[in-house]
Amino acid sequence: MLRSLLRNLLSGPVATQLRRFVIVGATTAGVQMALLWAFVDAGGLNYLVGATIAIEITIVLSYVLNNAWTFRATQNTGLHDYLAGLLKTNVVRGSAIPIQLGVLYGLVEFAAITYLIANAVAILISGLYRFVFDSLWTWG
Template sequence: MGYSSVQDFVDKPTIVRLYRFVLVGSGAALVQTGLLWVLVEFAGLNYLVAATLSIETTILLQYVVNNAWTFQHAQHTSRLQYLVGLVRTNIVRGTAIPLQVGLLYAFVTWGGLMYLLGNGIAIFLSGIYRYYLDSRWTWKIQM
């Protein structure tokens, strides 16, 4: 495979969107993990409650960044589009919360992992689900 073939592959819109989605998600994962740690260690919340609160906080953060950068060609610009997109991404990501928290519980309880490590793995696995549904439904991208 020559350089132009690799470059053509890397420049495909789907690959660019996925790369950006992963970057935004990675940054949000750091924020979410930091918030989780603060809520558990300093606020004394149960790790599952803290995980749910930190997830919702990063849902809002990710929507703003993904709308402006990851899916900029399908960006929601009117107030109505923006609000509908925000509701849709909350539904997508809201349905991912039980998946992520369930995985976190399994990794901690049955896998013996530290909650922060288990949370990172759960974020990655539920991210695949979130990317597919956000792309197809929130921003209506054809794959």
């Protein structure tokens, strides 16, 4: 069963979506990291406050890119569907914020990892959660 799941992730029908989701995620993670640095180092905000603001900005950017490219076959079109999809992805990704912030906090405060590296790890950990729920609910 696990072998079948892994094979489908690499070459099955979900593989293309997963690869696109990862590309969009890597792009928006870069934007999120740059925003986080700007908010914390240039703006003087607490790293958790800066991360929360950066996450919300990249939630919207991720939705726009994923709707147009990753989930093109099932994309949300029309104003109502587009806004409903944006709301759904905000619920999915908003529910991932405690996961990401918890990992970020734990790595910074207890493992003494710098906040930017800790944030990158937190993005990776919460990424699978976001993919599963976005693909099933936002564009399902």
